[in-house]
Amino acid sequence: xxxxERLKILTExxxxxxxxxxxxxxxxxxxxxIGNASFGGICHxxxxxxxxxxxxxxxxxNKCAYDCQYCVNRRSNDVPRASATPDELCQLVIEFYxxxxxxxxxxxxxxxxxxxxxxxxxxETVIKLRKQYCFNGYIHLKGxxxxxPLLIERAGAYVDRMSFxxxxxxxxxxxxxxxxxxxxxxxxxMRMLTNDIALKKRERSKFLPAGQTTQMIVGASPETDGQxxxxxxxxxxxxxxxxVYYSSYVPVNFTNANLPAAGAKLLREHRxxxxxxxxxFYGFTAEEIVREDGFLEEEYDPKCAWAIRHMDxxxxxxxTAPVETLVRVPGIGIRSAYRIREAxxxxxxxxxxxxxMRVVLKRARHFITADGKFYGEENYGRLKNALxxxxxxxxxxxxxxxxxxxxxxxVITGEL
Amino acid sequence: MKVYFxxxxxxGFYSAVFRAYEQKRENDAYLTSLTSFQCALGDExxxxxxxxTKAARVQKSVRLYGGTKAxxxxxxxxxxxxxxxxxxxxxxxxxxxxxxxxxSRSFSFDEVMPFNTLVDKVWxxxxxxxxxxxxxxxxxxxxxxxxxxxxxxxxLLAPHFIKRINLPFVICDVKRSRFAAxxxxxxxxxxxxxxxxxxxSQFEKNVNDLWRGYFKATNVKERPHPKQQDGYLPRRYRKFxxxxxxx
Numbered sequence: 001x002x003x004x005e006r007l008k009i010l011t012e013x014x015x016x017x018x019x020x021x022x023x024x025x026x027x028x029x030x031x032x033x034i035g036n037a038s039f040g041g042i043c044h045x046x047x048x049x050x051x052x053x054x055x056x057x058x059x060x061x062n063k064c065a066y067d068c069q070y071c072v073n074r075r076s077n078d079v080p081r082a083s084a085t086p087d088e089l090c091q092l093v094i095e096f097y098x099x100x101x102x103x104x105x106x107x108x109x110x111x112x113x114x115x116x117x118x119x120x121x122x123x124e125t126v127i128k129l130r131k132q133y134c135f136n137g138y139i140h141l142k143g144x145x146x147x148x149p150l151l152i153e154r155a156g157a158y159v160d161r162m163s164f165x166x167x168x169x170x171x172x173x174x175x176x177x178x179x180x181x182x183x184x185x186x187x188x189x190m191r192m193l194t195n196d197i198a199l200k201k202r203e204r205s206k207f208l209p210a211g212q213t214t215q216m217i218v219g220a221s222p223e224t225d226g227q228x229x230x231x232x233x234x235x236x237x238x239x240x241x242x243x244v245y246y247s248s249y250v251p252v253n254f255t256n257a258n259l260p261a262a263g264a265k266l267l268r269e270h271r272x273x274x275x276x277x278x279x280x281f282y283g284f285t286a287e288e289i290v291r292e293d294g295f296l297e298e299e300y301d302p303k304c305a306w307a308i309r310h311m312d313x314x315x316x317x318x319x320t321a322p323v324e325t326l327v328r329v330p331g332i333g334i335r336s337a338y339r340i341r342e343a344x345x346x347x348x349x350x351x352x353x354x355x356x357m358r359v360v361l362k363r364a365r366h367f368i369t370a371d372g373k374f375y376g377e378e379n380y381g382r383l384k385n386a387l388x389x390x391x392x393x394x395x396x397x398x399x400x401x402x403x404x405x406x407x408x409x410x411v412i413t414g415e416l
Numbered sequence: 417m418k419v420y421f422x423x424x425x426x427x428g429f430y431s432a433v434f435r436a437y438e439q440k441r442e443n444d445a446y447l448t449s450l451t452s453f454q455c456a457l458g459d460e461x462x463x464x465x466x467x468x469t470k471a472a473r474v475q476k477s478v479r480l481y482g483g484t485k486a487x488x489x490x491x492x493x494x495x496x497x498x499x500x501x502x503x504x505x506x507x508x509x510x511x512x513x514x515x516x517x518x519x520s521r522s523f524s525f526d527e528v529m530p531f532n533t534l535v536d537k538v539w540x541x542x543x544x545x546x547x548x549x550x551x552x553x554x555x556x557x558x559x560x561x562x563x564x565x566x567x568x569x570x571x572l573l574a575p576h577f578i579k580r581i582n583l584p585f586v587i588c589d590v591k592r593s594r595f596a597a598x599x600x601x602x603x604x605x606x607x608x609x610x611x612x613x614x615x616x617s618q619f620e621k622n623v624n625d626l627w628r629g630y631f632k633a634t635n636v637k638e639r640p641h642p643k644q645q646d647g648y649l650p651r652r653y654r655k656f657x658x659x660x661x662x663x
Contacts, residue, residue, distance in 0.1 A: 001622065004629045011633045029580055036580045043648065044547040045659055047635035050644030054547075057634060095623045098559065098581065099551045137580070250638075266639075342521035353524035 001095070002088040009082040013062040013073050014108055017165075017215065018245040022054040022103035022138040024210030025160040035097055035104070035137030037160060037210075042103050055106035055140060056096055060084060060121055064110035068167070068178040069256055070220050070249060073110045083112065086125035090133045097137055104138030104160075105129070111144060119147035119155075126158045138210075143193075145185035152189050156196060161210035161242070164190050166235070169228045173221030176258050190214070194239045211242040218269055220249035220259055224294030225268070229275055229286035236279065246272045267298060275302045281334055282327050300391055304330040307367055308384065314367040315374055318354065319344050330387070331363035351375055362390045417444050419461040422502075424449035426491045429502060430471035430478075432464040433509060442510060447502040474509075482512050485520065489535045495568040496534050504530050542569040546576050548653055551585060552624075555615040559585040562610075563656045570594045571605050578603060624658050631659035 023041030043052035059073075061083035067075045089107070096102045107125060109118050122141060129135045139159040143152055156162060164186050168174045171183040193212055200207035214235060218228065232244045248269040249260070275296060278284040282303070289302045297305040307314065307330050316325050318340055326337040336359045343349060343357060350371045354361060366376030366383055377383040418441045422432035428449060436445040446459075455461050478487050493505045508531035512519055522528050551559035559581065570589045574596035577585060587596040590610050597604045654660040 002626070004626060007626055008629055008633045011630050015634045015636060029582070032582065034580070034582055038546070042543075042547040045631065045657065046645045046649040047631065048642060048645055049636045049639045050641030050648070051636070052648065053631070053634060056630065092626065095619070096627060098553070098583065099623065099627070100547075100549050100561070100577075101627050103547075339523045343523040346519075346522045347524050349524055356526065356529060357523040358529060 001091055002084055006082040006084060007058075007092075009080050010059045010062060010084060011057060013079075013110075014057045014059045014106070016072065016247065017057060017106070017108060017142075018247050019140065019163065019213055019215065019243065020052055020054045020057060020106065021213075021243070022140075024242055025138060027136050027138070027160060027206075027209065029136045030134060033134035033136045034094065035135050037136070037138045038103070044100065044102055054103045055138065056093060056102045056104070057106040058084070058089065058108075060089070060107065060109035060118070060125065061112045062110045063112045065113065066111050066178070066180045068181070069259060070177055070217055086121065086128050089125055090129045090135070093129060093135060093137075094133055097135070102137075104135075104140070106140040106142075108142035109144070115144045115146040116148050116151065119144045119151040123151055123155050123158075126155060130158050140210075143189055145181055145189070147189075149189060149192055153192065153196060156193055156208045157206070159208065161213065162193060162208055163213040163215070166214045166216040166231070166244075168221050169216050169218070169223040169231055170221065173223065177220065190239050190241075197240070212239065213241055213243040213245065215245040215247060217249050218246045218272060219265070224290075225272060225275070225296045226286065226290040226294035228272060229279070229290060232276060233279055233286045244276060246276075268296075271296045271298070271302060278302055283324055284328075299388060301330070303328070304363060304387055304391070308387070311380070315369045315376065316367065317369045317372070319349055319371060329364050329367045331360050331390075332368075336360070336364075363387060417446055417456070417459050419446045419448065419453065419455050419459055420464050421451065421453070421461065422447065422449055422464045423466045424494065426475075426494050427468065427471045428464070428466045429490070429494065429505065430474040431467045432502075433474050433506060434467070434470040435462070435464045436506075445506070447506045448499075449502055450499060477513060478509060481516050482518050482520065486512060486518070489520070489531070492538050492572075493531065493534045495538050495572070497566050497568075498534055498537075501534055504534055507531070538567045538569060538572075541565055541567050542572045544653075545569065545573055548649070548657060549573070549577075549587065550657055552614075553617040553620050555617055557583075557617065559583055560588070560614055561585070561656075562588045562590050563653075564591040565589060568592060568594065570596050574598065574603055574605070628659050628661070 021041050022037070023039065025037035026039050027037040029036040041054060043054050045053040047053060062073045062079070063081045063083060064073045064075055072079065089105070093105050097104070107122060109122055111118050122144070126139055126141055129139065140161045140163065141155055141159040143162050143164040145164060166186060167178055167181065174181060174183055190212060193208060197208050197211065216228070235241045235244055246269050248266050275289050278289055279286065284306070289296065289306055291297060291305070296302050300308065307328070316329060318326070323337050323341050326332055326340060327334060339357050340349065340359065343353070347353070348371055351373060354370055366386065377386050420432040420436055422428040429447065432447050436442045436447070475487060478490065490505050490509065493501055498504070507527045511525060511527040519525060519528060520532070545563065545565060549561050549563055551561045554560050568589070570587055574587060577587070578598055582600070584599050588610060593607050593610060595606050595608055
């Protein structure tokens with residue numbers, strides 16, 4: 001079994017990968033196996049930073065041949081190094097899983113020696129885990145750019161989800177900050193896996209049931225929110241990704257002229273996630289959400305900001321508006337829209353009914369009528385104030401993220 | 417008001433519902449299984465004996481109008497720790513019998529959201545414990561978990577682990593002395609005394625130390641967010657989760 005010291009090094013180096021989700025797969029257990037996957041995902045604990053622990057997030061090795069300037073594991077950085085063997089990792093997963101500590105494994109690695117060597121070791125580990133240890137829980141495997149496509153494809157047959165990190169929102173920034181990686185080396189395997197998933201689905205064989213995700217660092221390079229969201233939109237459309245994750249850049253190299261001295265605001269990350277939600281579930285396009293100067297408003301959430309720019313579309317009547325319109329009302333989410341759609345089949349809804357149905361009206365009341373009656377603010381200036389206030393009461397929490405003098409010691413992204 | 421006391425659980429509840437309708441007191445009835453319930457001055461009260469036949473007649477009507485889902489939901493509602501659960505379920509059932517159709521999505525009815533919330537809370541807690549339950553390996557190779565959920569969810573929780581762990585296990589709700597035991601073939605659900613001295617396997621401490629180390633290492637110290645942590649993982653659950661033990 002792995003020792004505590006190496007476990008610490010290998011998990012501390014992995015923690016900056018944002019994704020911890022264990023959702024999207026319905027893998028069943030086998031007669032002599034252990035584990036299955038729960039489609040909605042399961043959180044097993046929550047750390048003091050408020051993040052969920054679902055998977056054992058770990059690197060095979062943090063001995064990296066690359067020197068990506070934003071990364072804590074870069075070759076030139078003086079940090080303790082370690083690696084683990086496939087068997088050590090498999091044993092640890094089984095022991096943790098048995099005790100219900102985790103849903104499965106999130107396995108990644110620094111590029112040790114070469115991309116092929118690294119990918120081979122990752123592949124060996126997941127095959128071992130599935131075949132020898134008969135593990136049927138969730139596996140998220142990080143893909144290594146520039147590794148042999150055959151290795152990558154083989155891994156897809158064993159794991160639930162794979163991800164190649166876009167790292168930075170433009171090719172130019174990638175060249176500048178991660179010269180050993182190229183856009184092509186990241187996007188090519190992504191495209192290959194997208195095609196494979198479609199093909200295998202038709203053949204009804206199991207291949208990446210939980211699809212692909214990616215991650216990019218925000219604020220290390222000069223791209224606008226608009227560029228980031230259009231890229232995100234493109235990734236969803238072209239590669240059918242399940243999620244795009246963002247991580248705020250935090251400086252680790254003050255001497256590096258290519259990187260900003262100040263970290264990105266976590267509020268920006270938060271707004272991007274809200275916008276990402278609008279793209280995936282609410283039928284918005286990147287073009288609609290972003291302001292003319294290419295950025296998202298800081299003061300309001302993106303849906304609210306969009307609504308303020310389009311007051312001509314409001315108010316909408318809750319008893320008749322189609323669901324696509326309802327979900328565009330600030331404060332009305334997918335669940336509230338569903339409740340309204342169902343409830344109005346049986347009875348006309350008034351304002352009191354909406355309250356009873358636990359529709360949050362703090363923002364929504366300014367954009368709807370209920371049975372013809374309007375309960376919002378008609379004066380545009382006062383309306384904006386009311387919405388600002390709503391935002392402030394929500395955000396008191398998120399802003400406390402920003403107490404980050406100490407953040408300097410770390411970097412909010414990590415390995416490949 | 418007439419207060420009907422009944423034996424906790426779905427059959428007792430249906431028996432009381434039958435009695436209230438039989439006496440034409442459904443509109444001023446209050447149903448409870450809590451013996452500690454204090455009647456107000458001037459209230460009448462009655463203790464209703466569980467009657468399978470009468471209960472079955474109520475159940476038949478519930479299924480006729482609300483489908484098996486409504487019946488299942490009432491069963492789930494009785495796993496809740498909410499003191500008002502019987503009355504909330506009774507009001508829902510009354511409305512169901514009046515509307516004579518499925519009302520589970522008539523969210524604007526006064527009776528629907530409180531009842532749905534009651535049921536949802538039980539399922540939410542059950543979902544949470546699919547993640548928060550912690551097994552320890554005992555000396556004889558059994559997986560053993562203790563916990564103290566708000567609601568009586570042990571029976572609902574056990575099947576989740578049967579599907580994923582091909583090893584014998586025991587789940588013990590220490591609050592209710594309720595056990596789920598799986599021997600690899602059969603599931604037993606029963607009440608018994610809490611075992612006092614469960615011996616751990618020799619690997620247990622080692623694996624547990626690694627887990628506690630991982631829990632610390634994976635936290636991003638520079639981004640503390642205790643409120644979010646408390647929201648997702650209520651403090652009362654942590655007593656049985658070793659990653660929160662003091663060193």
